[in-house]
Amino acid sequence: MAELITYREAVSRALAQEMRHDPSVYFIGEDVAAAGGVFKATKGLYEEFGPLRVRDTPISEEAILGAAMGAAMTGLRPVAEIMFSDFLATCWDLVAVEIPKARYMTDGQVSLPLVIRTANGGGLRFGAQHSQAVENWAMAIPGLKVVAPSNPKDVIGLLAAAIRDPDPVLFFEQKSLYPTKGEVPDGEIVDELGVASTLRQGSDVTIVALASMVPRAVEAADELDSMGISAEVIDLRSLVPLDTRTVIESVKRTSRMITVEENPRLCGWGAEIVSIVGEECFWHLDGPLTRVTTPHIPLPSEAALEDEFLPSVARIVEAAQKVVQA
Amino acid sequence: MTATETPTEAPPRPDADPQDVQLALYRQVVRLRRFEERAYRLFMEGLVKGTSHLSLGMEAIAAGFGEAMRDDDYTFCTYRGHAHTLARGTPMAGVMGELLGRASGVCGGKGGSMHLTSVEHGVMGSYAIIGAHLPIANGAAWSAQVRGSGQVAVCFFGDGTTNIGAFHEALNLAKVWELPVVFVCENNLYMEYTAIGDVTAVEHPAADRASAYGLESIIVDGNDPDAVYDVATTAIERARSGGGPSLIEAKTYRHGGHSRADPGDYRPPAEVEAWLERDPVPTYRTRLVDAGVDEAVLTEIEDLAQADVDAATEDAKAAPTPELQAAYRDVWADGGASWRN
Numbered sequence: 001m002a003e004l005i006t007y008r009e010a011v012s013r014a015l016a017q018e019m020r021h022d023p024s025v026y027f028i029g030e031d032v033a034a035a036g037g038v039f040k041a042t043k044g045l046y047e048e049f050g051p052l053r054v055r056d057t058p059i060s061e062e063a064i065l066g067a068a069m070g071a072a073m074t075g076l077r078p079v080a081e082i083m084f085s086d087f088l089a090t091c092w093d094l095v096a097v098e099i100p101k102a103r104y105m106t107d108g109q110v111s112l113p114l115v116i117r118t119a120n121g122g123g124l125r126f127g128a129q130h131s132q133a134v135e136n137w138a139m140a141i142p143g144l145k146v147v148a149p150s151n152p153k154d155v156i157g158l159l160a161a162a163i164r165d166p167d168p169v170l171f172f173e174q175k176s177l178y179p180t181k182g183e184v185p186d187g188e189i190v191d192e193l194g195v196a197s198t199l200r201q202g203s204d205v206t207i208v209a210l211a212s213m214v215p216r217a218v219e220a221a222d223e224l225d226s227m228g229i230s231a232e233v234i235d236l237r238s239l240v241p242l243d244t245r246t247v248i249e250s251v252k253r254t255s256r257m258i259t260v261e262e263n264p265r266l267c268g269w270g271a272e273i274v275s276i277v278g279e280e281c282f283w284h285l286d287g288p289l290t291r292v293t294t295p296h297i298p299l300p301s302e303a304a305l306e307d308e309f310l311p312s313v314a315r316i317v318e319a320a321q322k323v324v325q326a
Numbered sequence: 327m328t329a330t331e332t333p334t335e336a337p338p339r340p341d342a343d344p345q346d347v348q349l350a351l352y353r354q355v356v357r358l359r360r361f362e363e364r365a366y367r368l369f370m371e372g373l374v375k376g377t378s379h380l381s382l383g384m385e386a387i388a389a390g391f392g393e394a395m396r397d398d399d400y401t402f403c404t405y406r407g408h409a410h411t412l413a414r415g416t417p418m419a420g421v422m423g424e425l426l427g428r429a430s431g432v433c434g435g436k437g438g439s440m441h442l443t444s445v446e447h448g449v450m451g452s453y454a455i456i457g458a459h460l461p462i463a464n465g466a467a468w469s470a471q472v473r474g475s476g477q478v479a480v481c482f483f484g485d486g487t488t489n490i491g492a493f494h495e496a497l498n499l500a501k502v503w504e505l506p507v508v509f510v511c512e513n514n515l516y517m518e519y520t521a522i523g524d525v526t527a528v529e530h531p532a533a534d535r536a537s538a539y540g541l542e543s544i545i546v547d548g549n550d551p552d553a554v555y556d557v558a559t560t561a562i563e564r565a566r567s568g569g570g571p572s573l574i575e576a577k578t579y580r581h582g583g584h585s586r587a588d589p590g591d592y593r594p595p596a597e598v599e600a601w602l603e604r605d606p607v608p609t610y611r612t613r614l615v616d617a618g619v620d621e622a623v624l625t626e627i628e629d630l631a632q633a634d635v636d637a638a639t640e641d642a643k644a645a646p647t648p649e650l651q652a653a654y655r656d657v658w659a660d661g662g663a664s665w666r667n
Contacts, residue, residue: 026472052472058502060495063461067499070465073450074400075473078465093492098458106443106451107434108656142665143657166659194667242666276666 001186008178010155011041011117015079017156017188018163019049022077025163028055028064029081029117038083039119039178061091065116069099072114077163085120085134085172099168100143112168115159120148121212121262122310123176128298131306133262135210136269138170139239145193146239148172150214152182154237157191165193174211174262194241198250202232205256205287205320208247208273210236213260213311220316227317229324239269244276251277255286256323260311265296287323292316345619347393351551352610352624354389357631358409359607361418364635365408365425365439369586373643374425378439381409383549383581386606387512388413390554391480394562400450400470400479402463405440406512407452410482416444418638423645430645434652450479457492459483460509464500467507467565478565479507480558486517488531497539497573506565508558509573512548518584519592532575541573548576549606552613581605 005013019025027045029037033056036043046054057064061082068080082088088095095116102110122131138146145167149155155173162169199214200221209217214235221231232250236243251257257277259270270291278289292311300306362380369378381388384406392413395401403410411421416432424431425439432444440454450466453459463481470477487493488511500507511532515522528534533543546557554576561572579601583590590598611624657663 055503058495058498060461060499062457062492063464063495063499066458066461066463066492066496067465067468070402070450070462070467070479071469072465073445073462074466074469074477076469093455093458094461097455098453098462102451103659104656105433105437105441106445107432107436108661109433109443109445110451111659113659142663240665244666 002183003186004181004183005152006178007152007155007173007180007182008039008041010152010184011159011173012043012045014156014159015042015045016048018160019045019053021188024075025077025079026053026055026071027079027081028057028067030057030059030064030083032056032081037081039175041173041178042081061087062094065091065094065099068114068116069094069102069112072112072168073102073110077113079115079117079163082116082118084130085118086129086132088118088134088137095138095144095170096141100141104143111166113166115162115169115171117171117173119175120172121174121176122299122306123212125301125303125306127301131299133294135172135239136263136267139269139272140267143168144240145169146172147193147237148174148211148239149237150174150177150211150235151180153184153189154191156184156189158193158237160190161193164190169193172211176212180215193238194243196237196243196246197235198232198246199235200231200233202230203254204230204324205258206232206234206247206250206254207258207260207316207320208234208236208270209260210239210269211262213262216311216313217260217316219313220320223313223317224320227321229320231320247273247277248281251281252284255284258290258292258316258319258323260292260316262294262310265293268293287326290319290323292319347555348552348614349619349623349627350393351389351555352614353627353631354392354413355385355551355607355610356628357634358385358388358412360631360635361412361421362408364639366582368425368639374439375427376438378425378586379406379584380582381406383601383605384512384514384578385409386551386554386610387482387510387548387576387578390551391510391558394555394558395448395478395480398448398475398477399562400448400463400466400477402450402459402466402479402481403452404459404483405452405454406484407442408439411442411444411449411452414444414447414449416447416449418634419641420444422638422642426642427647428642428645429648429652430642435648436652457483457487457490460487460492460496461499463507464496464505467500467505468503470506471503476566477506478562480510480562481507482510482512484517485511485513485515485522485531487511488535489517489526497535497541497571500571501539501541504568504570506568507571508561508565509571511573511575512578513575514578514580516580516584516593519588530575532573536573539573541571544572544574546574546576548578549604549609551606551610
């Protein structure tokens with residue numbers, strides 16, 4: 001049996017699944033309890049698990065992540081919500097300097113089985129301070145695992161895997177995907193971090209995408225197909241651990257690759273993929289490795305402007321055509 | 327020098343003979359003093375690289391809390407953390423080894439002077455970013471609260487920390503959640519190289535902020551091991567019994583500068599002189615002698631402390647540096663550093 005649910009519903013389903021599975025899982029954040037989260041992604045948890053395990057915090061991001069870190073090192077498996085990923089900047093010390101280094105600096109004395117969930121990315125006309133796609137910030141820090149699902153089934157499976165993981169995981173929920181629907185099977189779903197999905201087989205070009213860019217890449221592949229170009233679409237699903245094997249094996253067959261990312265141009269995760277593929281697949285390539293990104297600008301609020309600058313299906317199609325015809 | 331005061335509430339004394347407690351406190355301050363003196367010398371000899379932040383002159387705070395805490399309580403301290411790490415019973419050899427960057431160090435040489443940690447002794451880390459560990463100490467206290475373990479987290483920090491946001495975020499959450507945590511501001515009158523009074527809106531950087539978070543204003547003489555022990559016992563007991571957090575301001579003074587490279591000569595000589603007269607180690611010794619403690623007992627404590635420091639130094643010097651491969655260990659829980667397949 002399978003059920004059609006939204007990406008948003010998948011978040012609360014995953015949390016409920018894991019809180020039932022493990023009594024040491026606690027969930028904290030701003031407006032997450034009775035209010036069910038500003039994106040309503042945690043609806044029902046407070047009612048089922050009560051005020052001790054689903055707890056509202058003040059607007060104090062450092063206090064939220066500090067609580068998660070201290071609790072993780074002393075026997076809990078906390079999940080902390082940072083409402084918008086832009087707000088990670090207000091607690092960046094915890095994200096970048098404290099959490100990822102604790103195990104290493106202490107020679108393995110400290111374990112941090114914690115998850116930071118956050119709503120990431122643009123498309124909702126929120127303007128430049130509530131629309132950033134910042135998964136590449138997290139990817140740059142040794143000691144953090146970085147996950148960004150593209151569909152409801154992956155939200156459940158990967159969030160469960162993140163909560164069960166013994167290391168700190170930054171879990172990026174792309175907020176434009178919250179209303180999107182997908183089929184999920186009944187019963188417990190627990191996936192594996194660091195395994196990419198090949199969503200579509202193809203022979204001319206590999207399109208590597210993440211989160212909100214995945215449905216666009218799939219749509220682009222459909223259009224390319226009608227133009228006689230066979231595109232393979234890979235959903236990376238996690239940036240750390242990074243499934244380079246799936247990407248490299250694909251590019252060795254297709255001999256061409258484009259990456260599609262929501263990050264602004266400089267130092268987006270696509271640059272890292274291009275670098276790895278350039279180094280390890282160079283002699284298999286028949287076209288330039290190409291990145292489709294948001295331009296290197298803050299994201300504007302107005303609808304037409306925002307739509308113009310986030311990577312669109314048309315831009316992906318155009319980039320793929322160019323690479324194939326090169 | 328500002329007048330200090332101790333809380334009016336009488337602290338519950340443990341079952342131990344009060345004089346046994348005092349001897350234990352003396353043993354602590356002497357051991358911490360001897361260790362820090364040796365650490366300073368080893369830095370000067372170039373055997374310890376990087377930087378160091380010593381607690382010379384501030385030992386009574388670590389000693390008083392160290393004695394008042396239960397074995398399974400949590401210590402969170404700063405980069406000035408040698409004393410707090412030792413005061414929980416962490417072996418000197420492991421701490422000295424860490425300072426010298428040896429494989430025998432408590433962190434295998436990967437932490438260094440600023441990151442001493444010994445989880446088995448309740449030392450949950452030494453944090454080198456101002457303010458970072460106050461929210462983290464809350465987390466350990468929250469965990470203890472929901473697990474019902476009765477453990478208390480004690481978090482030490484300097485006066486400069488009272489001006490950073492994390493201090494305020496942590497105090498507010500600690501009070502709202504009534505966490506079993508004790509925040510201890512070691513007010514040594516200087517945030518790094520600047521007089522704290524020059525950059526702080528209130529006279530008592532921690533105590534004057536307490537009321538903003540519904541907490542009692544507590545100032546203690548941080549150079550008096552008995553006074554610190556008493557205030558620590560009261561606050562820890564309050565936390566353990568569900569009475570919530572405390573914020574304590576312990577007035578003290580650094581005998582040296584902020585860190586190794588700092589001679590501390592921005593401080594008025596008369597001020598330094600006055601505080602040296604209140605050195606917690608000799609003044610406490612005099613108190614014990616005046617109370618009738620046999621000097622031979624104190625001398626034995628001093629000799630043992632010196633012998634322990636000597637042995638720890640020899641142990642550390644003889645230990646190997648970590649193998650290069652250690653750099654790739656323990657990024658992840660699987661023991662490794664791999665980020666791709």
